[in-house]
Amino acid sequence: MKRAAETAEARTAGVDSRTAGAQIRSGQRVSFGLLPQVLGYHLRRTQVAIFRHFSRTVGAEMDITPGLLGMLQVIEANPGLAQSRLAEAMEVDRSAIVKVVDQLAGRGLIVREPSPHDKRSYSIRLTDSGATALRRMKTLMLRHEDEFTAVLTAEERRQLIELLARLHGGR
Amino acid sequence: MKRAAETAEARTAGVDSRTAGAQIRSGQRVSFGLLPQVLGYHLRRTQVAIFRHFSRTVGAEMDITPGLLGMLQVIEANPGLAQSRLAEAMEVDRSAIVKVVDQLAGRGLIVREPSPHDKRSYSIRLTDSGATALRRMKTLMLRHEDEFTAVLTAEERRQLIELLARLHGGR
DNA sequence: TATTGTTATACTCTATAACTATA
DNA sequence: TATAGTTATAGAGTATAACAATA
Incomplete structure (x- = not known):
């Protein structure tokens, strides 16, 4: 089954390295955690x-x-x-x-x-x-x-x- | 310019044939007009x-x-x-x-x-x-x-x- | 002067229940 | 009994303005 090949858990494992965070208006850097994968x-x-x-x-x-x-x-x-x-x-x-x-x-x-x-x-x-x-x-x-x-x-x-x-x- | 090749107007020209409508709960057939292209x-x-x-x-x-x-x-x-x-x-x-x-x-x-x-x-x-x-x-x-x-x-x-x-x- | 947290207000959406008149 | 339109109500979400304390 093609779709079971990648579950959400597999997809988000080690996601930290990909979510460095984003700059917001105040200039502070804020991380969005898992949200960019959601x-x-x-x-x-x-x-x-x-x-x-x-x-x-x-x-x-x-x-x-x-x-x-x-x-x-x-x-x-x-x-x-x-x-x-x-x-x-x-x-x-x-x-x-x-x-x-x-x-x-x-x-x-x-x-x-x-x-x-x-x-x-x-x-x-x-x-x-x-x-x-x-x-x-x-x-x-x-x-x-x-x-x-x-x-x-x-x-x-x-x-x-x-x-x-x-x-x-x-x- | 690739994107200008197809405007919304071109996209929706003759759209009538593609939007026959959909059956709703009551059993009546209702057309959604342009909406399915939006x-x-x-x-x-x-x-x-x-x-x-x-x-x-x-x-x-x-x-x-x-x-x-x-x-x-x-x-x-x-x-x-x-x-x-x-x-x-x-x-x-x-x-x-x-x-x-x-x-x-x-x-x-x-x-x-x-x-x-x-x-x-x-x-x-x-x-x-x-x-x-x-x-x-x-x-x-x-x-x-x-x-x-x-x-x-x-x-x-x-x-x-x-x-x-x-x-x-x-x- | 600007920013932080807060309150008040108002307006839209949404969901629910109940009512009336018809079917 | 069920359906069509309506009304009332309550909750969530959103936007705005104003305020006291602090920067």
Whole structure:
């Protein structure tokens, strides 16, 4: 079995020599111990970095967060979607989706319409101005991603996404 | 210039055929639009997945979060560290580190001792029981990482970390 | 003047439970 | 009974500003 050939323990044995530490703002040298060998650590750091970059580019011009932009994209791709389906797709609780939808509707980006088939549920879709705003947001988002991943080749970027998709399991 | 050869726009042109959608819990088919081509989306999903796995393994036995465990590792690797240095290293605000240190000290994992050189600052270090607990936590953490990345080969795992480190810029 | 630790405040996210109206 | 949308609540995390003691 190929994967059992190197366990975490084997990987991190004698790791001290490889983790000399890093200089922080104050100029003091701080060691990070095992952390540089920990995937979760790098995921967290990268997430923080990309969120910050998004905020300063896409967010600054369009007043949007990655989460809300993701919602808008799913709404665009599935006109008439019910709130509960949106919640399932984005893996957030039904109760949490309410203020998200309120926010987006309050900004005139989407509308809630009563479902013709089920009196309990609402159909969600983009407004015209929502579609226009989303077009701009997506342009900025793609530019943001290009800038953020400029340090990678196209092939590396593809592979990174492929590895992440395998880890979180699809889609 | 190799990297300019494929922009986000080129990458996502005609992407519709590749994003048929995915089945969600309710059985309905939902399309995710551009999201499967977006790095930030996969980072977020992976982060959620690894956090959940951590909580159910390391967190369940040792009542710890990834963030707190990271703090403990940096404290272990730098005995006598000042709170402000820890805050800098972990890139959180000084004010935010206070309740973290309070928590860890309240559980007897670390101690705050007055610095001999600077009456304003405290030196932080692990207690004996903190060191014992941390040893166990690290064992569980490495096992958790092995399990979570079992779908990757050792080489793929190494490359994933390398790509992430380049994106967030070091350490 | 600047830095260390601290407190207070506010705002976002998240998770949970409960309620109503429909199915 | 189960589901859709909603509300209320509590906890974690984050960001900002201000303060006293010390450098």
